[in-house]
Amino acid sequence: MSLYQLQKFLYVLNREPAAQRRYRDDLDGLIADYELTDEEARALRDGDIGLLYVLGVNGQILMHYAAFLGIAWFDYLDFMREGIERHGPVRAGVYAMTGGGASFTEEEGAR
Amino acid sequence: MSLYQLQKFLYVLNREPAAQRRYRDDLDGLIADYELTDEEARALRDGDIGLLYVLGVNGQILMHYAAFLGIAWFDYLDFMREGIERHGPVRAGVYAMTGGGASFTEEEGAR
């Protein structure tokens, strides 16, 4: 239920300009509109991609939030890997069985 | 397409407290968020139940808007009948073939 709320927060943010304005102007108020745990609220307040990933947010939602925060593609991948290192494996959602997070592109290696 | 937008305006208003606040504080701004004809915008600005009915708004949406405006049940029915008298038959939507609008309850007759 809580992952549902967390993902809904990001789903709405990704879709709606009004929510994006509110994110910038009144983040605490926007967060209060959803039933979130303290950890979830903190992850949103800090824009903590790694923690959000570990909490189970689907990458198809999370990558747009990362783009919204101005995070470049390879940094986005790194943040997720760091999240797993720091917080352990993904706890819920589709990715609860995901792999270790090696790099699979030469483009990333060549940075 | 326009009836879709008009009904969506009322659907969202019926559902969302934030839209209800905005309706009271910034009706013109809220109206501007939807692609409406001048006639549709005017019907919303005036709370014109009869015209909205003739424009094709579904009663399952319209009756809640009427309740939101504080209109009592039998007055709601009368406004729709007056709308048909003034603007002619329902133009679009499911009710484009609706009946004449006699009273069907003794409770209404006994008012």
Place this chain on the structure above:
Amino acid sequence: MSLVYAGVLSHAPGITGRADLVKNVARRDEFYRMLDHQREEIEASGAEALVVIAAEHFANFFMNNMPAFCIGMSDAYEGPIEDPGWLKIARTRVPGNADLSKRVITAVMQTVDCAYAEEWKFDHGIMVPLHFLTPRYDMAVIPANINCQGPPLTPLARAWAFGEALRRACDAQPEKIALVGTGGISHWPATPDSGKINEAWDREFLDHLMAQDRDALMRYDDDVQTYRDAGQGGFEIRTYLAAAAAAGGPGELQYYTAELPIFAVGCTVARFAID
């Protein structure tokens, strides 16, 4: 364990919201008593969860994504979405059972393509039945919806298939499950013709429904004709069909009256044998 109860009952906001306007108080109270009796039957069945097949009215589902069928998948729902003062039902939290829902949905999906919803704000179409059937809100509810509102509507044959799929899905679960379909028959809700009821049409439809006469019921699939004879409200027969299909056995019409037009619907209570 399986489906242990199946029935149908009317919904309409007036049934609670305009209760105080009713002149024919005797008839109203008779109807209320029959709903009370339906509650007792459901309780006696030992049901642990109640599937409500509804025809909700643009409260959760709009033409931006109008599903032919949807089933709720949450541990809690809210309702009513309408103004509680208008509906005269207090806003409350209704218990669900996400785990059971998920099992039912997954089973239904093998043959009927239902959407699922992890939140759902109940409108009068569900809250009025619950107000009578589980007034303390102490039974897990699984809401299910059929599109009876925004054309193109769900075809009647698919509504029937949905009922059959729900039956198979319920029978595959360890829990005892009750199921009600809630709609109207002929009525013209929320229009200037509110209160109009085509009693002859209703009684003929109910005869076919109680007899499980699928062929006769499928002949109501012409929406233009249904609209003419039974109003937009007539589209809601889909919920009754699905309940009959789920039950499989003959129906018993426990109550019907057209004498409460202030409720804007012919008031019906019926149950089916589970077969």
Place this chain on the structure above:
Amino acid sequence: MSLVYAGVLSHAPGITGRADLVKNVARRDEFYRMLDHQREEIEASGAEALVVIAAEHFANFFMNNMPAFCIGMSDAYEGPIEDPGWLKIARTRVPGNADLSKRVITAVMQTVDCAYAEEWKFDHGIMVPLHFLTPRYDMAVIPANINCQGPPLTPLARAWAFGEALRRACDAQPEKIALVGTGGISHWPATPDSGKINEAWDREFLDHLMAQDRDALMRYDDDVQTYRDAGQGGFEIRTYLAAAAAAGGPGELQYYTAELPIFAVGCTVARFAID
């Protein structure tokens, strides 16, 4: 008139959005040329409308009302919903055909229960294919969606039935209609494993798909196994299955490469005989 073209192609935001990061430019441009060729084939078919069977990614459909299938019913759509700078596709209005959509939806609904949507903000899952197949946005598009994202997912047998229903629906219309399914095969999009591709799995799947081997394809219906071998992206095979079912005839794999992992998907172009 009928279905005049059926094919499949990959989508992924990287195909346009990360084009400038690609090291293997020769391979990239080869893939782009094959997409260009697919556009020419669709144009040569005389198609007046393009059905895109997609697997959209929480842009329009969320777990508050997740349909197994949805079809668009509007005269115009918008896209991309993503930041145009990120996707490197400008935001635009895409023409639809509400009237044709409604006829197709009504026909599909007789056997498969699809939701309909009178608005739809296209995400990369549709915009990337359109960017190559109708780059001037001058052909009416009918978006269709299969739930490949949020479990419980649409069962594969129902995705196949959806393709067959779309075929019957298209054949009943006077217009010439093209159809593409757009998905990925194995891939791990938007995760730390982005760029991982199980080429052997892809090639075996594509063999079954080109051969119209329905039995072999149905064996991919274990989502846990698909997730393990092919990632979340592997769930999107539903779109390819529906396209194959709509076509009915054998497929020709026109292009496949696993050598562009920066696109985070094996890059596929194929067409089917209409049979």
